[in-house]
Amino acid sequence: MTALSAEGLTARYPGQPGSTPALIDVDLDVEPGERLLLLGPNGAGKSTFIRVFAGLMHAATGRALIAGQPARSARHLVGVVSHATFLYDELTALENLRFYAELYRVPRPLARAVKLLEDVGLAHLANAPVGRLSRGQQQRVTIARALLHDPPVLLLDEPDTGLDLAAFALIAELTTSNQRTVVLTTHNLATGLRLGTRVGVLASGRLVHQQASVSAADGPALADLLERLGRS
Amino acid sequence: MRGRRFFGQLRTLIWKDLLVEARGRETVLAGAVFALLVLVIFNFAFDLRVENVAAVAPGILWVTITFVGVLSLGRAFARERDRRTLDGLLLAPVDRSALYLAKVLTSIASMLVVEVVALPVFVGLFNLSVDLPLLVLALVLGTIGLAGVGTLFAAIAAHTRAREVLLPLLLFPIQVPVILATVKSTGAAIRVPGLDPPEIGQWLGLLIAFDALFLGLSVLLFDYAIEED
Secondary structure (H helix, E strand, O other): OOOEEEEEEEEOOOOOOOOOOOEEEEEEEEOOOOEEEEEOOOOOOHHHHHHHHOOOOOOOEEEEEEOOEEHHHOHHHEEEEEOOOOOOOOOEHHHHHHHHHHHOOOOOHHHHHHHHHHHOOOHHHOOOEHHHOOHHHHHHHHHHHHHOOOOOEEEEEOOOOOOOHHHHHHHHHHHHHHHOEEEEEOOOHHHHHHHOOEEEEEEOOEEEEEEOOOOHHHHHHHHHHHHHHHHO | OHHHHHHHHHHHHHHHHHHHHHHHOOHHHHHHHHHHHHHHHHHHHOOOOOOOHHHHHHHHHHHHHHHHHHHHHHHHHHHHHHOOHHHHHHHOOOOHHHHHHHHHHHHHHHHHHHHHHHHHHHHHHOOOEEOHHHHHHHHHHHHHHHHHHHHHHHHHHOOOOOHHHHHHHHHHHHHHHHHHHHHHHHHHOEEOOOOOOOOOHHHHHHHHHHHHHHHHHHHHHHHHHHOOO
16 A cells, blocks of 8 residues: 555645645655655645645645545544754753654553663663753754654654754664665755655645665766756 | 543543643742732722622632633643644644643642632731632632633634733633623622621532533534644
């Protein structure tokens, strides 16, 4: 079964029903285990695509399906990392993870939270309030939060914001394990190409380019395409 | 099974809200100071005598509690929205009714804490004799009504830029029956020498009915209120 499927997907920014859609008639299938690198200039619709599949926005028309289910009914199958951490500054890293683990009904939530803090290299800061952690450390806790329920689909919306190379390598390692399906948006083409196995390019809400496989060698051509789209 | 899951999530959400409030002390501390200031201002502004105390004092108390409630309810969702933690909650497979009820219960808890601080000051400043059990009953029922519908409107207002203005504009007109019933019930709890306390059974009944109606409707509507689009 297709891991993630957009069928004639059109979506508008919230509270702007008459506005130009942020996504227009997007058709796209992502198979299990694929890692889709979603590129495009600012305002192309990348974050809207992520928000629709995360179940945070409705599709105006068309369908957004995850493992054959409407995205809003498949929240338990999805983990999301974005530049916002979704963490509570007043709670410790461990309390934040335990809280989300309980919301996702993870068995033995405390043990799972401890294990993931070890995986992201923050076991020694488990009892530190998140508000006192650096941006990079907070983003590591965010990655742990997204993986708590071991989701088969990961949506990464500019996850490299504020991260150093070591932290990004950690994202790459954790997200590529377990044959997860990944959709990644980033402005950093080089880091995106390290993670993606295929690419899609959005411009003004439309899917204008797809490539079934991608490697670092495709960087210059994609950079050229993005530059042209950014100018137009 | 579904019920156990619901109450498990509700308990988790309440634990989180109480812990965030206990560590941040944003709502209760500000609410208590605000309530005391309003009561002191009213004390200077009104010249209460035996003949008008039962008519005026309940209004003073409920104007104070309503203002504190608007502050407290507004923070409940504004804080989640400003820090983007609301998205974190909405991403999770959580029953939206659990989200709503958790916010209602924690708002009631923080408003009751403020009322526990404000009530002795209110009684002392205005030199009142009160029927405490009846006063507490009126306060609890009124607070439930305020928090029940206020939480729904706070969720709607949180999506807007002018939320601080919008929340009272949405809340106060809807809240009129609850405030009317609570003021009447509170008035009956204030003892005036030489006067028999008025019959308030119907007002308490009305208050309970409004609380149940507003809570029930808000549970049903909250899913639409909390979504972005």
